[in-house]
Amino acid sequence: MRFQRNIIITGGAGFIGSHVVRLFVNKYPDYHIINLDKLTYAGNLANLKDIENKQNYTFVKADICDFETICQLMEKFQADGIIHLAAESHVDRSIKDPFTFARTNVMGTLSLLQAAKLYWEAQTEGYEGKRFYHISTDEVYGALELTHPEGIKSGHSAHRVYGDDFFHETTKYNPHSPYSASKASSDHFVRAFHDTYGMPTIVTNCSNNYGPYQFPEKLIPLFINNIRHRKALPVYGKGENVRDWLYVEDHARAIDLIFHKGQVADTYNIGGFNEWKNIDIIKVIIKTVDRLLGNPEGYSSDLITYVTDRKGHDMRYAIDSSKLHRELGWEPSLQFEEGIEKTVQWYLENPEWMNNVTSGDYQRYYDEMYKGR
């Protein structure tokens, strides 16, 4: 079958990647979507059970650092677009093992860029109609001050903001963790490939995502699962750090819009104008889980356990995504209250997904489904 476009999505078995793959496979039956993923501990093909047999979907197990294989795959699938999400994504892991982050996030991105460059430059039409879209994080900008520890009402939303400043597209990079340093480095390589070779690249920097299929090492799914099992909720430091939260499907919608309509060589910030102190979000999670499980109000509050702070813990992230709204009309579709309700409900209604992850069984899915295909 001949497709209108052939798009490689890297990291499609991960949290955000699986939502992007699902959106593209369902919305664009004329596109061939190739999910290229190494299936590290964070990759889970069960995230894509509902679309795995679609005609326009192909899964390929590969490592983005394996340059030869990536070159072959570019050619085999005649890829004209890359949406690059594959990465090591967890800050705590980067503090313990920075080398893996440099390898995957920096060298892996460079390997993809070079493979795309060689393949596209060999085409008669060159870079015409091609796109290399790199998904990055707001953490590259560093950390903002908590100038309003109690929060003040903002012009942007009904929510509170905790400082005077925001991350803009022009904010100077100032990463602090090995994770954010590796993402910053990969962003620089992507822009360098535009500036040096004319590759049609785009970079977006997004705030904290939440929603279904997130690996339970991250705050929200970890805490929902711990409450369900009456386990301690480890709050780093005083729980005063602030993050801006965005429902994952809204991020996927933004990626779709920017992939198709974004300006080449440009950068867009994506965020929810939705700042929360960790301890406040934790209280919302406790309240929601308790209500949905039929527990009395406050039942799980005793699980809150203050623990040693994360090393180099960034105080506040707050994204200004007004450029994306102004230029492409994007805005989050869900209020946080709705998003967190949907999220908690999903984890409570899908205990088999969580049990498969926590038991490690999910890592057998590839062998059962794909070996010998």
Ligand code: NAD
């Ligand atoms: P994730 O950890 O859930 O998934 C990462 C995926 O990449 C996994 O499927 C994993 O198997 C795959 N992968 C890792 N190393 C690979 C390699 N060498 N080759 C091929 N595949 C490999 O990550 P996520 O939270 O979905 O984040 C996806 C992207 O979005 C990352 O680039 C991350 O930096 C960025 N981001 C995440 C957030 C967030 O809140 N989660 C916010 C902003 C940006």
Ligand code: DAU
């Ligand atoms: O800002 C975007 C980034 O958001 C992404 O680039 C990262 O890939 C993603 O992991 C996320 O990074 P954070 O470090 O902000 O997310 P995490 O869920 O690990 O932590 C959220 C906040 O909660 C952070 O301030 C640390 C705190 N925390 C986290 C865990 C796991 C705790 O207090 N206790 C915990 O057990």
